[in-house]
Amino acid sequence: MNTTTTTNGSAKPARILTIDVRPDGVAIVTYDLPGEPVNTLNASFAEEFERVFGEALSDPLIKAAVLVSGKPDTFIAGADLEMLKTVTTASQGTELCRTGHRAILRLVDSPKPVVAAIHGACLGGGLEVALACHARVLSDDKKTVLALPEVQLGLLPGMNGLQRLAEKVGLQVAMDYGLSGKNMRAAKAKSLGVADDVVPQPILVEVAAELALKLAAQGRPFGVKAKKKSAFSAAELTRLALEANPIGRKLLFKKAREEVTKKSGGHYPAPYRILDVLAAFADGGLQASRDVEAQAFGELLMSSVSRRLVEIFFATTALKKDTGTDDASVKARKVEAIELLGAGLMGAGITYVSLSGGYSVRLKDRDDEALGRGVKYVADIVDGRVKKKQMTRLERDKLLSGLTTTTDTSGMKAADLVIEAVFEDLALKHKVLAEVEASARPGAIFASNTSSIPIGKIAAPAKHPENVVGMHYFSPVHKMPLLEVIRTKDTSPEVVATAVAVGKKQGKTVIVVNDGYGFYTSRVLGPLMNEASYLLLEGLAVETIDKAMQAWGWPVGPFTLLDEVGIDVAAHVGPIMVEALGERFVPPPTMVKLTQDQRKGRKNERGFYLYGDAAKKLGRGKHVDPSIYGVLGLPAPDPKASGRVSSEEIQMRCSLAFVNEAIHCYGEGILRSARDGDIGAIFGLGFPPFRGGPFRYVDTVGPAEILRRIEGYHERIGKRWAPAPALVELARAGKTFHGKG
Numbered sequence: 185m186n187t188t189t190t191t192n193g194s195a196k197p198a199r200i201l202t203i204d205v206r207p208d209g210v211a212i213v214t215y216d217l218p219g220e221p222v223n224t225l226n227a228s229f230a231e232e233f234e235r236v237f238g239e240a241l242s243d244p245l246i247k248a249a250v251l252v253s254g255k256p257d258t259f260i261a262g263a264d265l266e267m268l269k270t271v272t273t274a275s276q277g278t279e280l281c282r283t284g285h286r287a288i289l290r291l292v293d294s295p296k297p298v299v300a301a302i303h304g305a306c307l308g309g310g311l312e313v314a315l316a317c318h319a320r321v322l323s324d325d326k327k328t329v330l331a332l333p334e335v336q337l338g339l340l341p342g343m344n345g346l347q348r349l350a351e352k353v354g355l356q357v358a359m360d361y362g363l364s365g366k367n368m369r370a371a372k373a374k375s376l377g378v379a380d381d382v383v384p385q386p387i388l389v390e391v392a393a394e395l396a397l398k399l400a401a402q403g404r405p406f407g408v409k410a411k412k413k414s415a416f417s418a419a420e421l422t423r424l425a426l427e428a429n430p431i432g433r434k435l436l437f438k439k440a441r442e443e444v445t446k447k448s449g450g451h452y453p454a455p456y457r458i459l460d461v462l463a464a465f466a467d468g469g470l471q472a473s474r475d476v477e478a479q480a481f482g483e484l485l486m487s488s489v490s491r492r493l494v495e496i497f498f499a500t501t502a503l504k505k506d507t508g509t510d511d512a513s514v515k516a517r518k519v520e521a522i523e524l525l526g527a528g529l530m531g532a533g534i535t536y537v538s539l540s541g542g543y544s545v546r547l548k549d550r551d552d553e554a555l556g557r558g559v560k561y562v563a564d565i566v567d568g569r570v571k572k573k574q575m576t577r578l579e580r581d582k583l584l585s586g587l588t589t590t591t592d593t594s595g596m597k598a599a600d601l602v603i604e605a606v607f608e609d610l611a612l613k614h615k616v617l618a619e620v621e622a623s624a625r626p627g628a629i630f631a632s633n634t635s636s637i638p639i640g641k642i643a644a645p646a647k648h649p650e651n652v653v654g655m656h657y658f659s660p661v662h663k664m665p666l667l668e669v670i671r672t673k674d675t676s677p678e679v680v681a682t683a684v685a686v687g688k689k690q691g692k693t694v695i696v697v698n699d700g701y702g703f704y705t706s707r708v709l710g711p712l713m714n715e716a717s718y719l720l721l722e723g724l725a726v727e728t729i730d731k732a733m734q735a736w737g738w739p740v741g742p743f744t745l746l747d748e749v750g751i752d753v754a755a756h757v758g759p760i761m762v763e764a765l766g767e768r769f770v771p772p773p774t775m776v777k778l779t780q781d782q783r784k785g786r787k788n789e790r791g792f793y794l795y796g797d798a799a800k801k802l803g804r805g806k807h808v809d810p811s812i813y814g815v816l817g818l819p820a821p822d823p824k825a826s827g828r829v830s831s832e833e834i835q836m837r838c839s840l841a842f843v844n845e846a847i848h849c850y851g852e853g854i855l856r857s858a859r860d861g862d863i864g865a866i867f868g869l870g871f872p873p874f875r876g877g878p879f880r881y882v883d884t885v886g887p888a889e890i891l892r893r894i895e896g897y898h899e900r901i902g903k904r905w906a907p908a909p910a911l912v913e914l915a916r917a918g919k920t921f922h923g924k925g
Contacts (some may be wrong), residue, residue, distance in 0.1 A: 209247035209573035216254025231288035248396035260310025277482030297399035301392035312345030318406035325585035333365035338490030508684035516685035523599035527558025531605035533661025541689035666868035667692035701764035711841035716742035737872025747785035851910030
């Protein structure tokens with residue numbers, strides 16, 4: 185805890201809240217956590233609130249108060265997670281929640297109005313504090329954002345934030361923001377009635393002070409009178425039908441629970457407890473819901489799901505500070521202009537995130553038609569953001585003004601970084617590299633977006649291999665959060681640091697891996713996909729395998745993913761991996777028949793599943809193409825065979841094949857750390873977050889138990905199940921990847 189020193193030399197806790205009383209009687213209460221870059225709610229906040237709002241507001245000279253932040257771009261960014269890590273029992277978590285309740289009540293029951301003046305991030309407990317104030321004024325800055333993101337950490341808001349939001353915006357809207365954890369911008373907050381005013385930052389405190397004095401003159405109960413909604417509007421009629429009567433509420437919560445189960449597979453308890461709190465509030469009021477909330481908070485805080493999600497949060501936070509090199513003195517080069525080679529889906533996607541990161545981009549392809557498709561792809565993404573009011577038309581035009589196109593190498597000398605996103609063909613990549621080295625300025629970085637070819641092979645003919653690096657993005661680029669940066673033995677540390685810095689500006693979570701076939705992410709996915717294919721040969725149905733994997737927590741099943749990635753892409757990469765890594769990567773021999781039948785997946789509407797009109801005829805949902813079995817030379821699935829192989833068997837064979845290969849990557853030094861392996865698997869490939877990633881999963885189940893299962897498959901199935909030596913060593917030593925505890 186931060187401390188200050190008294191005149192007699194003894195230490196006392198540093199004050200978080202300070203007061204400055206204006207001549208007009210408005211107390212400006214500043215929340216400023218000493219020594220920290222942002223404000224969070226730590227263990228002493230409750231005591232501080234008691235002190236300030238108990239003593240200072242009893243001062244007869246003070247008429248009202250405005251709560252502001254002492255940090256430049258943050259109001260309060262939620263609870264201090266390090267504090268939460270010290271809680272060891274559910275009962276301690278429940279009591280911590282009740283302490284928060286008491287502190288917040290000091291605001292709610294204040295004899296004088298308190299207005300929150302919010303600029304910057306106001307998240308989690310920060311928003312709960314703001315909602316407990318009698319009014320809220322927000323700055324119109326893009327940095328100002330409200331959210332209740334606790335659900336993303338496997339928790340729920342613990343200071344009655346859900347209920348107070350429901351009071352202001354209704355149950356359905358409170359559910360939406362509570363269950364998703366999504367952001368609420370200032371304009372949206374104003375339209376919903378969460379914000380009483382939205383003003384430019386320079387006048388934020390002044391407007392808040394004026395409002396506070398107005399509320400003081402009005403007297404209790406404090407609060408800005410909301411505009412009456414038309415009782416005959418469709419939205420209000422729907423709200424009344426669903427929220428204002430017990431039958432409607434029962435239906436509302438029933439549908440909400442069904443939707444939660446559909447989206448989460450029942451793996452995440454927090455959304456259900458959020459609904460419990462809101463249901464208790466709707467039926468029994470604030471006091472009844474407080475008890476439900478406190479109990480749920482303590483239980484969730486101790487849950488393995490929350491522990492894993494919080495670990496992921498800390499890992500991604502650490503990665504934000506990681507330069508990608510082991511030498512902290514290495515600095516990234518300055519990058520302002522990027523040249524993108526290839527205007528296909530990957531190239532256009534990388535173009536969009538580069539523009540969003542503030543870079544100017546020159547997009548190159550073979551002809552104007554290809555460029556036109558690429559530019560349209562970028563424009564469609566931006567127009568979608570405008571439609572959702574995530575950006576203005578002026579911001580759209582400014583972003584797109586940074587994009588130029590070309591069919592030749594003119595202008596390449598202006599690029600600091602050239603990223604190629606051409607077809608996965610080594611000869612073609614060599615040709616592109618030679619063109620770049622001949623046309624770009626000295627020192628320009630060449631990055632390949634390959635998903636499987638070793639960067640060292642691509643860099644082999646380079647005049648300056650130290651400037652060659654891999655930047656492996658995931659499709660669709662504007663949605664997938666991971667960037668895998670690949671360094672060779674020759675890549676300059678400065679170049680690695682530059683690629684990492686660019687990725688962060690593009691909004692990516694970045695891991696750095698060492699070079700090798702398939703790197704990390706493409707490599708670990710191969711054995712999983714192959715194992716699913718072997719199960720298909722054993723008589724299981726496509727949908728049986730996919731559904732079992734989704735039930736384990738994967739976002740989609742392996743055959744759905746294969747259709748999305750492209751069967752042709754997998755067929756091209758497969759032989760490369762087999763040649764380099766051997767038997768673990770050999771697919772069933774029948775799989776080659778898919779490419780012979782021109783099956784590419786969704787892209788040509790010929791894959792494991794039906795698409796287009798054929799799918800529409802069968803109604804909603806995904807439908808397997810029944811002809812797929814004939815193409816593979818397999819009989820139609822035997823329901824009896826499916827029954828002989830349990831869902832657990834499917835889940836373990838596919839998931840442990842993935843985990844075993846991840847450990848191979850760790851042991852061979854492809855990965856820098858188990859942390860990076862977990863983040864890469866979750867953010868790039870959809871490994872179930874609540875399981876913490878492949879290495880956390882092994883630690884949770886126990887390395888010895890995971891080894892026992894893999895050895896069982898090795899004995900029963902064959903060489904492709906040879907356990908990773910690093911797993912054998914770890915199990916024998918009784919250690920874990922992330923350390924004990």
